[in-house]
Amino acid sequence: MIPGTLPPVLTIDGPSGSGKGTVSRRVADALRWHLLDSGALYRVLAHAAHAAGIATAESGELIRLARTMPVAFTRTADGEERVLLAGRDVTCAMRTEECGSRASEIAVLPAVREGLKALQRDFRRPPGLVADGRDMGTVIFPDAALKIFLTASVEERAQRRYKQLKEKGLNATLHSLFQDITARDERDQKRAVSPLQPAPDAVVLDTTGMPVAQAVARILELARTRFIQTVPGH
Ligand code: DC
Numbered sequence: 001m002i003p004g005t006l007p008p009v010l011t012i013d014g015p016s017g018s019g020k021g022t023v024s025r026r027v028a029d030a031l032r033w034h035l036l037d038s039g040a041l042y043r044v045l046a047h048a049a050h051a052a053g054i055a056t057a058e059s060g061e062l063i064r065l066a067r068t069m070p071v072a073f074t075r076t077a078d079g080e081e082r083v084l085l086a087g088r089d090v091t092c093a094m095r096t097e098e099c100g101s102r103a104s105e106i107a108v109l110p111a112v113r114e115g116l117k118a119l120q121r122d123f124r125r126p127p128g129l130v131a132d133g134r135d136m137g138t139v140i141f142p143d144a145a146l147k148i149f150l151t152a153s154v155e156e157r158a159q160r161r162y163k164q165l166k167e168k169g170l171n172a173t174l175h176s177l178f179q180d181i182t183a184r185d186e187r188d189q190k191r192a193v194s195p196l197q198p199a200p201d202a203v204v205l206d207t208t209g210m211p212v213a214q215a216v217a218r219i220l221e222l223a224r225t226r227f228i229q230t231v232p233g234h
Helices: 020-031 038-051 059-068 097-106 110-121 136-140 154-167 174-190 212-226
Strands: 009-013 034-037 071-075 081-085 129-133 146-151 203-206
Touching (some): 009 020, 009 136, 009 212, 020 212, 038 071, 038 097, 038 129, 059 110, 097 174, 110 136, 129 136, 136 146, 146 212, 154 174, 203 212
Parallel strands (some): 009 129, 009 146
Antiparallel strands (some): 071 081
């Protein structure tokens, strides 16, 4: 990195169930870069607000919480990711569909989005950052060196989510997930501030029927053409 320049960022945006989470983790591991799971920040905030009895309408309280919540991302010895809020493990609580819906509700609030900006930008550290979310390439890191927008059909996304939840032993029906994803897409795409949409300079990748490994390989190939010197193993 040239002194005085910021570490490079690769953004991976897209709707729930597009495979962003898994793909972003694998790309970050392959590059040996840091990872920002920005959805987790919205979820932790939703969880913390709910636990503190703060309603969605109390935007002042929500901003204060967004700016001050003591959140930490760690990995266990066997590589499992854990999210801590004030030292307490909230990983399971924040992964529920209920918490995801609450996160989507507070994410429409401009003040909340503003309140989480600095926290998200703090993740930009050498050697580089893979940022996973909805507005990473459009708002948080508009200067990203590579922007990817992942999509997949609603049917396939509901199936993937169903499988994920079952594996975690959490309860859900395919029908309710389909409805929930459709409602969440609508809310995420239509909100006035930072709506879910590809940046004009994003590469759109439709992962319907595409194995994760193929999506990862495609992104690494694109990264290789842009930061050839920093992709390990190439
Ligand atoms: O990716 P996820 O399902 O964990 O995100 C939860 C919610 O947070 C999602 O419905 C929309 C919101 N979100 C957002 O508005 N902007 C982001 N950068 C990330 C998530």
